Amino acid sequence: xxxxxxxxxxxxxxxxxxxxxxxxxxxxxxxxxxxxxxxxxxxxxxxxxxxxxxxxxxxxxxxxxxxxxxxxxxxxxxxxxxxxxxxxxxxxxxxxxxxxxxxxxxxxxxxxxxxxxxxxxxxxxxxxxxxxxxxxxxxxxxxxxxxxxxxxxxxxxxxxxxxxxxxxxxxxxxxxxxxxxxxxxxxxxxxxxxxxxxxxxxxxxxxxxxxxxxxxxxxxxxxxxxxxxxxxxxxxxxxxxxxxxxxxxxxxxxxxxxxxxxxxxxxxxxxxxxxxxxxxxxxxxxxxxxxxxxxxxxxxxxxxxxxxxxxxxxxxxxxxxxxx
Numbered sequence: 001x002x003x004x005x006x007x008x009x010x011x012x013x014x015x016x017x018x019x020x021x022x023x024x025x026x027x028x029x030x031x032x033x034x035x036x037x038x039x040x041x042x043x044x045x046x047x048x049x050x051x052x053x054x055x056x057x058x059x060x061x062x063x064x065x066x067x068x069x070x071x072x073x074x075x076x077x078x079x080x081x082x083x084x085x086x087x088x089x090x091x092x093x094x095x096x097x098x099x100x101x102x103x104x105x106x107x108x109x110x111x112x113x114x115x116x117x118x119x120x121x122x123x124x125x126x127x128x129x130x131x132x133x134x135x136x137x138x139x140x141x142x143x144x145x146x147x148x149x150x151x152x153x154x155x156x157x158x159x160x161x162x163x164x165x166x167x168x169x170x171x172x173x174x175x176x177x178x179x180x181x182x183x184x185x186x187x188x189x190x191x192x193x194x195x196x197x198x199x200x201x202x203x204x205x206x207x208x209x210x211x212x213x214x215x216x217x218x219x220x221x222x223x224x225x226x227x228x229x230x231x232x233x234x235x236x237x238x239x240x241x242x243x244x245x246x247x248x249x250x251x252x253x254x255x256x257x258x259x260x261x262x263x264x265x266x267x268x269x270x271x272x273x274x275x276x277x278x279x280x281x282x283x284x285x286x287x288x289x290x291x292x293x294x295x296x297x298x299x300x301x302x303x304x305x306x307x308x309x310x311x312x313x314x315x316x317x318x319x320x321x322x323x324x
Contacts, residue, residue, distance in 0.1 A: 010034035015041045022053065030058045037062045040069050043104060067093070130303055131244065138245050138310065139238040146232060153184055153220075153229055160220040163189040166233055171250035174270040179242040181250060182233035186221030187214075228317045234273050246306040247272025248294040266294040269301065279312040
């Protein structure tokens with residue numbers, strides 16, 4: 001009261017016999033006109049009491065204070081400042097009152113951590129199952145619906161240039177694990193050998209190579225790239241579990257080896273066929289901006305966001321922006 005001259009104590013009740021008749025306690029608190037109610041029954045009794053009865057009180061604030069009143073009254077000495085700064089005051093209190101607090105701080109804290117961990121695992125598992133179901137559903141449906149397009153594309157590639165219909169390449173996936181990606185071949189057979197000589201012609205700043213005038217692209221390759229048809233075989237990668245429908249695009253091993261530390265975070269989620277930067281301009285997006293988008297997705301991804309990006313992918317494909 002000396003430190004806060006305008007403070008008015010509207011009333012007090014002990015937490016023993018004085019708290020036995022809950023209805024009488026609530027009536028007295030409301031009659032007192034108190035704006036703030038401090039409940040000091042100890043953990044977890046005070047939290048349970050507040051949860052059950054706070055809605056019956058007229059007070060603007062109802063809060064549990066634990067041992068705060070004992071500290072302020074000088075009945076219990078607080079830990080030294082350096083212990084508090086280390087967030088270890090509970091150890092100090094346990095040493096002072098081991099018999100009373102052992103169950104709370106040792107058994108109680110371990111039980112809480114175990115339950116919190118299990119709840120987190122259940123949420124993560126449920127989200128992973130939902131996302132996998134979405135991936136398989138979309139990929140399976142696409143296989144059936146796009147079967148004529150896949151067949152005609154394979155025939156066109158074979159007629160246009162010698163070489164296999166599918167192009168296979170090692171990419172880096174979730175948590176840095178390499179996998180084999182499938183694409184329709186859109187380049188000449190010796191494209192890999194000619195890549196090093198073309199790096200200086202990249203249209204994109206940064207590590208990932210992209211060039212509109214890449215001489216290795218075949219006639220059919222230009223068409224299927226423009227329409228993003230060359231990416232359709234990655235449906236197989238999704239069904240195999242190597243990739244997701246939505247996620248950061250998988251990069252080449254030498255590109256990942258050159259990543260700055262920040263960019264490595266894009267590998268924290270499964271790589272995908274489409275994603276935030278694909279629907280925002282694809283190859284027209286600079287490397288640093290692409291990383292920003294991928295990290296934003298990795299931090300905030302939800303099933304609803306995935307559905308939104310899938311829907312926006314159709315518009316991006318039709319516009320052809322950044323597709324080369």
